[in-house]
Amino acid sequence: MNERELQDAVGRLPKSIDPPRDLWPEIEARIGARASSWRRRWYWIPLAAAAAFVFLLIGRGERNAWDVTALAGRPLIGTTRLAASGRLRVGDWLQTDDSSRALIAVGRIGQVEVRPDTRVQLVVASATEHRLALARGTIDAKVEAVPRLFFVETPAGTAIDLGCAYTLETDSLGKGLLHVTAGEVEFQTGPRSSRVPLGALMQIRPSTGPGTPYVDDAPAPFVRALVAFDFGRGRARAIRNVLALARPQDALSLWHLLQRVDPALRGLVYDRLAALVPPPPGVTRRGAIALQSRDLEGYWTRIQRIHFRLTVLRGVRRLDPRTGATARE
Amino acid sequence: MPDDLVARAQAGDQTAFRELYRQHAGRVYALCLRLTGDGRDAEERTQDVFVRLWDKLRSFRGDSAFSSWLHRLAVNVVLNERRTTSRREQRVMPAEDPDTVVGAQHAAPVRGSGGLSIDLERAIAELPDGAREVFVLYDIEGYTHGEIAELVGIAEGTSKAQLFRARRLLREQLER
Numbered sequence A: 001m002n003e004r005e006l007q008d009a010v011g012r013l014p015k016s017i018d019p020p021r022d023l024w025p026e027i028e029a030r031i032g033a034r035a036s037s038w039r040r041r042w043y044w045i046p047l048a049a050a051a052a053f054v055f056l057l058i059g060r061g062e063r064n065a066w067d068v069t070a071l072a073g074r075p076l077i078g079t080t081r082l083a084a085s086g087r088l089r090v091g092d093w094l095q096t097d098d099s100s101r102a103l104i105a106v107g108r109i110g111q112v113e114v115r116p117d118t119r120v121q122l123v124v125a126s127a128t129e130h131r132l133a134l135a136r137g138t139i140d141a142k143v144e145a146v147p148r149l150f151f152v153e154t155p156a157g158t159a160i161d162l163g164c165a166y167t168l169e170t171d172s173l174g175k176g177l178l179h180v181t182a183g184e185v186e187f188q189t190g191p192r193s194s195r196v197p198l199g200a201l202m203q204i205r206p207s208t209g210p211g212t213p214y215v216d217d218a219p220a221p222f223v224r225a226l227v228a229f230d231f232g233r234g235r236a237r238a239i240r241n242v243l244a245l246a247r248p249q250d251a252l253s254l255w256h257l258l259q260r261v262d263p264a265l266r267g268l269v270y271d272r273l274a275a276l277v278p279p280p281p282g283v284t285r286r287g288a289i290a291l292q293s294r295d296l297e298g299y300w301t302r303i304q305r306i307h308f309r310l311t312v313l314r315g316v317r318r319l320d321p322r323t324g325a326t327a328r329e
Numbered sequence B: 001m002p003d004d005l006v007a008r009a010q011a012g013d014q015t016a017f018r019e020l021y022r023q024h025a026g027r028v029y030a031l032c033l034r035l036t037g038d039g040r041d042a043e044e045r046t047q048d049v050f051v052r053l054w055d056k057l058r059s060f061r062g063d064s065a066f067s068s069w070l071h072r073l074a075v076n077v078v079l080n081e082r083r084t085t086s087r088r089e090q091r092v093m094p095a096e097d098p099d100t101v102v103g104a105q106h107a108a109p110v111r112g113s114g115g116l117s118i119d120l121e122r123a124i125a126e127l128p129d130g131a132r133e134v135f136v137l138y139d140i141e142g143y144t145h146g147e148i149a150e151l152v153g154i155a156e157g158t159s160k161a162q163l164f165r166a167r168r169l170l171r172e173q174l175e176r
Helices: A003-011 A024-057 A220-231 A235-245 A248-258 A263-276 A285-289 A293-312 B003-010 B014-036 B039-059 B066-092 B115-126 B129-140 B145-152 B156-175
Strands: A065-072 A085-089 A093-095 A101-106 A110-114 A119-125 A130-143 A150-154 A157-161 A165-170 A176-182 A184-189 A192-197 A200-205
Touching: A003 B129, A003 B156, A024 B014, A024 B039, A065 A119, A101 A130, A130 A157, A150 A165, A157 A165, A176 A184, A176 A192, A192 A200, A192 A248, A192 A293, A200 A220, A220 A235, A220 A248, A235 A248, A235 A263, A248 A263, A248 A293, A263 A285, A285 A293, B003 B014, B003 B039, B014 B039, B014 B066, B014 B115, B014 B129, B039 B066, B066 B129, B066 B145, B115 B129, B115 B156, B129 B145, B129 B156, B145 B156
Parallel strands: A130 A150
Antiparallel strands: A065 A085, A065 A101, A093 A119, A101 A110, A110 A130, A119 A130, A130 A165, A150 A157, A157 A184, A165 A176, A176 A200, A184 A192
């Protein structure tokens, strides 16, 4: 085939190709969620304004602001360039470009580093709730407080701090990644939530929300199978791959899957999980498959404990990944 | 394209927006399919484009044709997504992931075109990412090398080299 024949063939390509399925229902759901979120926001604007006014009147307005320090370049707060440091007030947007970074002091409980090309808004700054909205970009959060004091909203859901350090990134549509480096984070989208402990990652997608967490050294085929289960098609095939590829270290992923697979497959997932990490006394197969809270929480506590030891003692001590106990030589 | 449809959608009328989707979904999907080389990714990107369109519709002032404006928006959504994914996968996913490099096996079947067109669509899907993007934008969508350089974030010379490479690979592929 010569150049001209190729160009002729290109010229005959159709300009329009119908998608193989109707994509509108998912688009409608996503824009509907945004619209209702805007409606909620509009509903709160007068209330928030009134609250701010009251605080201003009694001289406590400055409490609704956090300190910000420029780490590189000159980030923007609203439309004002930050020279060295400043205050981020409730409702303010902080924006970094490709060469600027900033550090936000989260009240008195921690800090958030705002990486380049990121946009965050301070939503709530009170003693009982610290809340940011991450519209896009990447933040590194480090919080030392009791659980559920610090929240980060993203376009796809909310990261709830359970006393931890983590990196959270998202694009403006909500596709993102959560990587926890200390403690534990819960990520919630509607009724769906995931628990991500230290040393684990989780992918996030706009319409689905949190995917299934996995350990940061999980083999690529296992991660691919999880992603296929969470966000792709052919879930039945994907779950078979996940179970076949799972190692004892991947128990935290299987624990999440137990609650996400079709009820008919729960027994299969439970049996594989139990073969990899035996359940603690008191946890029954029947209870776990019925998603009884007592059984699930009991199993999670054991998995979390083993995972913690495997993560913090990695390279220091040889452990049995099924129990977390020191392995016999 | 009736102007009042866009105006109604700009005012928040979802029925009008749905009609815009019906009119433009095929064109947007074709662009996404060719730029990504993957049917499933193309469906996701098409959804992303219309969600983004909903957010940005109010900024459309009618300086250009709506279809051209939407086309540009779609190109930006797909290219931004690829940049984000590529950065993330470099950090998170080991490079040997065959699903990330072999797009053609997931390429959606293309309906309503002849045999050579189907072969060409498949061959385009099999091109390396960079070569495919430049080929689709230049040879199919009619962008200039200057525009492609700005959109993709590469030098104009790189765009020309990628186009040369893409055409050579396509000719070789179609002659097999």
